[in-house]
Amino acid sequence: MNENTAANLQSCARCGGMFWYQGTGKRICSKCKKEDDEQFEIVKSYIYENLSATIMDVSKETGVRVARIKAFLREGRLVIPDNSAIFLNCEACGTSIKFGRICRTCADTLTGEIKKAMDVSEYEIGEKPNLNSGKMRFLTRDNN
Structure with missing residues:
Protein backbone atom coordinates (compact mmCIF):
# COMPACT_ATOMS: atom_id res chain seq x y z
CA MET A 1 0.00 0.00 0.00
CA GLU A 41 -35.70 12.28 -2.62
CA ILE A 42 -38.39 11.64 0.02
CA VAL A 43 -38.05 15.16 1.46
CA LYS A 44 -37.92 16.78 -1.98
CA SER A 45 -41.12 15.05 -3.09
CA TYR A 46 -42.94 15.85 0.13
CA ILE A 47 -42.03 19.55 0.08
CA TYR A 48 -43.13 20.05 -3.50
CA GLU A 49 -46.43 18.25 -2.88
CA ASN A 50 -47.07 20.09 0.42
CA LEU A 51 -45.94 23.69 -0.03
CA SER A 52 -47.50 24.87 3.22
CA ALA A 53 -45.69 22.26 5.35
CA THR A 54 -43.24 23.40 8.02
CA ILE A 55 -39.91 21.69 8.57
CA MET A 56 -41.47 19.94 11.57
CA ASP A 57 -44.32 18.68 9.35
CA VAL A 58 -41.85 17.42 6.75
CA SER A 59 -39.80 15.66 9.40
CA LYS A 60 -42.83 14.06 11.03
CA GLU A 61 -44.35 12.87 7.75
CA THR A 62 -41.14 11.65 6.12
CA GLY A 63 -39.24 10.38 9.14
CA VAL A 64 -36.21 12.47 8.16
CA ARG A 65 -34.64 14.46 10.99
CA VAL A 66 -34.98 18.25 10.99
CA ALA A 67 -31.18 18.65 11.05
CA ARG A 68 -30.88 16.53 7.88
CA ILE A 69 -33.58 18.58 6.11
CA LYS A 70 -31.80 21.81 7.03
CA ALA A 71 -28.53 20.32 5.76
CA PHE A 72 -30.15 19.59 2.37
CA LEU A 73 -31.23 23.23 2.20
CA ARG A 74 -27.88 24.64 3.33
CA GLU A 75 -26.05 22.43 0.80
CA GLY A 76 -28.22 23.88 -1.96
CA ARG A 77 -29.66 20.46 -2.82
CA LEU A 78 -33.16 21.75 -2.15
CA VAL A 79 -34.58 25.13 -3.01
CA ILE A 80 -37.53 26.26 -0.98
CA PRO A 81 -40.49 27.01 -3.29
CA ASP A 82 -42.03 30.47 -3.25
CA ASN A 83 -44.90 30.80 -0.74
CA SER A 84 -43.57 27.89 1.32
CA ALA A 85 -43.80 27.94 5.11
CA ILE A 86 -40.25 26.51 5.23
CA PHE A 87 -37.42 29.02 5.28
CA LEU A 88 -33.79 29.45 6.22
CA ASN A 89 -31.96 32.46 7.54
CA CYS A 90 -28.73 33.93 6.25
CA GLU A 91 -25.98 33.02 8.72
CA ALA A 92 -24.57 36.55 8.45
CA CYS A 93 -27.56 38.93 8.54
CA GLY A 94 -30.57 36.73 9.34
CA THR A 95 -32.67 37.56 6.28
CA SER A 96 -34.80 34.76 4.82
CA ILE A 97 -33.18 32.74 2.02
CA LYS A 98 -34.45 29.88 -0.15
CA PHE A 99 -31.27 27.76 0.06
CA GLY A 100 -27.61 27.95 1.02
CA ARG A 101 -25.89 29.52 4.00
CA ILE A 102 -25.72 33.24 3.19
CA CYS A 103 -27.74 35.67 1.08
CA ARG A 104 -26.40 37.24 -2.13
CA THR A 105 -25.88 40.64 -0.44
CA CYS A 106 -23.72 39.13 2.31
CA ALA A 107 -21.83 36.99 -0.23
CA ASP A 108 -21.02 40.10 -2.27
CA THR A 109 -19.96 41.96 0.90
CA LEU A 110 -17.72 39.07 1.97
CA THR A 111 -16.15 38.92 -1.46
CA GLY A 112 -15.34 42.63 -1.27
CA GLU A 113 -13.97 42.29 2.25
CA ILE A 114 -11.75 39.36 1.26
CA LYS A 115 -10.40 41.28 -1.73
CA LYS A 116 -9.71 44.26 0.54
CA ALA A 117 -8.14 42.14 3.32
CA MET A 118 -5.90 40.39 0.83
CA ASP A 119 -5.07 43.74 -0.80
CA VAL A 120 -6.07 42.42 -4.22
CA SER A 121 -6.41 45.01 -6.95
CA GLU A 122 -8.70 44.46 -9.91
CA TYR A 123 -5.73 43.92 -12.24
CA GLU A 124 -4.50 41.10 -9.97
CA ILE A 125 -7.63 39.03 -10.54
CA GLY A 126 -6.95 36.62 -13.37
CA GLU A 127 -9.23 35.44 -16.09
CA LYS A 128 -9.77 31.85 -17.12
CA PRO A 129 -7.96 31.11 -20.37
CA ASN A 130 -9.83 30.88 -23.64
CA LEU A 131 -8.89 27.40 -24.75
CA ASN A 132 -9.74 28.22 -28.37
CA SER A 133 -7.02 30.86 -28.68
CA GLY A 134 -3.34 29.98 -28.52
CA LYS A 135 -1.95 33.50 -28.86
CA MET A 136 -0.17 35.15 -25.96
CA ARG A 137 -1.08 38.70 -25.16
CA PHE A 138 0.08 41.31 -22.70
CA LEU A 139 -2.07 43.31 -20.31
CA THR A 140 -1.07 46.74 -19.08
CA ARG A 141 -2.39 48.52 -16.06
CA ASP A 142 -3.13 51.72 -17.93
CA ASN A 143 -4.47 49.95 -21.06
CA ASN A 144 -1.83 51.54 -23.37
Missing part, protein backbone atom coordinates in the same frame (compact mmCIF):
# COMPACT_ATOMS: atom_id res chain seq x y z
CA ASN A 2 1.51 3.34 -0.99
CA GLU A 3 1.28 6.63 0.92
CA ASN A 4 -1.54 8.06 -1.25
CA THR A 5 -3.70 4.95 -0.86
CA ALA A 6 -3.40 5.01 2.93
CA ALA A 7 -4.36 8.70 2.97
CA ASN A 8 -7.60 7.90 1.12
CA LEU A 9 -8.78 5.43 3.75
CA GLN A 10 -11.26 7.47 5.77
CA SER A 11 -13.72 7.05 8.59
CA CYS A 12 -17.31 7.82 7.57
CA ALA A 13 -18.56 11.03 9.19
CA ARG A 14 -21.97 9.39 9.80
CA CYS A 15 -21.50 5.75 10.77
CA GLY A 16 -17.79 5.67 11.58
CA GLY A 17 -17.12 2.82 9.14
CA MET A 18 -13.99 2.82 7.02
CA PHE A 19 -14.16 3.55 3.28
CA TRP A 20 -11.94 4.66 0.41
CA TYR A 21 -12.40 8.40 -0.04
CA GLN A 22 -12.08 9.49 -3.68
CA GLY A 23 -11.07 13.06 -2.85
CA THR A 24 -14.32 14.83 -3.70
CA GLY A 25 -17.70 15.18 -2.07
CA LYS A 26 -18.76 14.41 1.46
CA ARG A 27 -16.65 12.16 3.59
CA ILE A 28 -19.31 9.50 3.96
CA CYS A 29 -19.33 5.86 2.90
CA SER A 30 -21.40 4.55 0.00
CA LYS A 31 -23.99 3.03 2.35
CA CYS A 32 -24.57 6.37 4.11
CA LYS A 33 -24.54 8.23 0.77
CA LYS A 34 -27.27 5.91 -0.53
CA GLU A 35 -29.33 6.51 2.61
CA ASP A 36 -28.71 10.26 2.27
CA ASP A 37 -29.86 10.25 -1.37
CA GLU A 38 -32.99 8.26 -0.51
CA GLN A 39 -33.90 10.66 2.32
CA PHE A 40 -33.27 13.60 0.01
